[in-house]
Amino acid sequence: MKIFAFGLSHHTCGIEIREQIAVSGDRNAEVISLLHNIFQEVVFVSTCNRTEAYGVFKGHHQEARHNLISIFSQYSRLPLETLEEKSYFFIDHEAVRHLFRVISSLDSMVVGENQITGQIKAAYNLAKKQHTIGKILHPLFSHAFSVVKGIKTKTGISKGAVSVSSIAVDLAENVLNSLNDKTAMIIGAGKTSKLTLKYLVSHGCSTILVTNRSFEQASRLAKECSGKVIMFDSFLEEMQQVDIVISSTSAPHHIINTQQVIDVMDKRDNRPLLFIDLAVPRDIPEEIREIDGIFLYTIDDLNIVAENNLAKRRAEVLKAEALIDQHMIELDRFFLANKLH
Numbered sequence: 001m002k003i004f005a006f007g008l009s010h011h012t013c014g015i016e017i018r019e020q021i022a023v024s025g026d027r028n029a030e031v032i033s034l035l036h037n038i039f040q041e042v043v044f045v046s047t048c049n050r051t052e053a054y055g056v057f058k059g060h061h062q063e064a065r066h067n068l069i070s071i072f073s074q075y076s077r078l079p080l081e082t083l084e085e086k087s088y089f090f091i092d093h094e095a096v097r098h099l100f101r102v103i104s105s106l107d108s109m110v111v112g113e114n115q116i117t118g119q120i121k122a123a124y125n126l127a128k129k130q131h132t133i134g135k136i137l138h139p140l141f142s143h144a145f146s147v148v149k150g151i152k153t154k155t156g157i158s159k160g161a162v163s164v165s166s167i168a169v170d171l172a173e174n175v176l177n178s179l180n181d182k183t184a185m186i187i188g189a190g191k192t193s194k195l196t197l198k199y200l201v202s203h204g205c206s207t208i209l210v211t212n213r214s215f216e217q218a219s220r221l222a223k224e225c226s227g228k229v230i231m232f233d234s235f236l237e238e239m240q241q242v243d244i245v246i247s248s249t250s251a252p253h254h255i256i257n258t259q260q261v262i263d264v265m266d267k268r269d270n271r272p273l274l275f276i277d278l279a280v281p282r283d284i285p286e287e288i289r290e291i292d293g294i295f296l297y298t299i300d301d302l303n304i305v306a307e308n309n310l311a312k313r314r315a316e317v318l319k320a321e322a323l324i325d326q327h328m329i330e331l332d333r334f335f336l337a338n339k340l341h
Helices: 015-021 027-036 061-076 080-086 093-103 115-129 137-154 164-176 191-202 215-223 232-238 258-267 286-290 303-312 314-337
Strands: 002-009 041-046 050-057 088-091 183-187 207-211 244-247 273-277 294-298
Touching: 002 015, 002 061, 002 093, 015 050, 015 061, 027 041, 027 061, 027 115, 041 115, 041 137, 050 061, 050 093, 050 137, 061 080, 061 088, 088 093, 093 115, 093 137, 093 314, 115 137, 137 314, 164 191, 164 244, 164 273, 164 294, 164 303, 183 191, 183 232, 191 207, 191 215, 191 244, 207 215, 207 232, 232 258, 258 286, 286 294
Parallel strands: 183 207, 183 244, 244 273, 273 294
Antiparallel strands: 002 050, 002 088, 041 050
16 A cells, blocks of 8 residues: 545645635535545645645555546546646655655745644544544554644744735735734634734734624624624625625635625725735636725735745745655655555
């Protein structure tokens, strides 16, 4: 049996493809089931910047890759040719190294961020619940969590690290010069929205409005910053007064259309409005960039800032890579001693 890592990420494709391949909520279990029909063991991970499968296969690697491409195409409806071109497929040592780098955030858009570890842990726990892991993936992922712990404690990779949320708020501050007299609207109430709200408060944003399809969740989040909760059905009306809209929902489609944005701008006398869309799939249509007074930034636009931050932590990345090398040797010994590979 051989270990594989297969997927697409911000390194291989843009947001227009990632949003089609991304999976959330109950659909994760559905995709795991599709994969488990072919592969004896599998873990499926889907975040805003990557969608991946880790698993075990028998037979020829080309057949395994073909099966993976077929499954990803089946649930996403992306053409086979697109997946063939934009995906990566690693086997054994390369697959293990990829997992270790991903879970340690070395492969993240924002190197040193902490969210990816929790996201992979959630994917691993779902796989356990679905009974799709066994004698190979269980020790592999257990070892991967040890890798993260070692890197976090023995390097400064996370020291001064920033998240996509903090980059978004820094961007808003740069575009608007200051947030002190500005009103921001947060659409969504998940972890990314919570982090974004925290940074808005720390940057002195005067007023923060919070909305979500679940009014209860929006209320809880608003209380954390002494913000104002608004009904989801009325956020377009409230948008007439705000300076910044930061959206991060799990909606499978746009939550606003171009004509609605045009109507909002007409009622605010075309006073500039900044949109930052952190969602994958995207919440905000690309076409609104053409509207006078609108500034739109997506998660891919934040990548340039993230690259600059990475340069500052290059030495810590090298230390982390060396630790990964050590852990790979230890894992090899474990598999050999237990005749698992």
